[in-house]
Amino acid sequence: MSGGATHVASGKVREIYSLDEQTLVLAASDRISTFDVVLPTPIPDKGRVLTGLSAFWFGRTREIVPNHLLGLGADGRTMSCRRLQMLPVEFVVRGYLAGSGWKDYRDSGEVCGHPLPVGLQESSRLPEPIVTPATKAAEGHDENIEEARAAELCGERTYSEARAAALELYGFGSKHADACGIVLADTKFEFGIAPDGGVVLGDEAMTPDSSRFWPADAYVPGRPQPSFDKQFVRDWCERTGWNKEAPGPELPAEVVEGTRARYVEAFERLTGVGFEEYVARPEVVL
């Protein structure tokens, strides 16, 4: 970043800069993480794909809930956004039983206080989408909490407004993704409060880094599903015998190229925009 922006925070694969009192810049890097470790080898254009996808969803869901997007950088991997007072809770919406949701169900028959039918399998579609809030734990892993606790942390009215928006966003996104041959199994939203007091969608939205994208044509419940975007990387890492502790392995060129192609494919299927068109003129996704 340049032009007087000051760095405020780093995520695993993204950075935030402050432009002025009201405005931040989110920059998505080409770094990739797998098994919770950031790998030393970047995936070219991954940051542009994720930024373009978020911008696409922001442009199409304004009527559901306002969002923080102000504009896209000419580089396609930065966006300027309104500075919000972020809520202390992540809004995870699950349409399928995967990850910690599957583990909690298997161990207790519920997920974040939602009783679920008996007999569901790993990756089963849920009777209806559920909201399973989580708090951002100090280092690394998020902690699932019950909705009653999330409502205490956010305030009841704010929680129920953000929760309703999260369910509507997921309904919109999962239906669109289905039509593109992608199962949006679950996704995480973050909301904030604008200076006028309104609930606003922040962060990234319905990207492969904040969601599980599964190829619809390979969907078979009863086992973990392949990841639309990261499966080449995971499979290759498994074959190396890496112990999944940092530092991760350097990726060979064919794994980098195959993974880049999957990210670009997800972008093009979902947006209907050619990736090269996006690179030439990022605003085409809006």
Ligand code: PZK
């Ligand atoms: C904000 N994060 C998480 C994301 C990081 C950290 N619009 C906003 N206003 C105020 N704060 C945030 C946002 C947004 N989005 C988001 N932390 C602060 C985060 C990406 C990279 F280092």
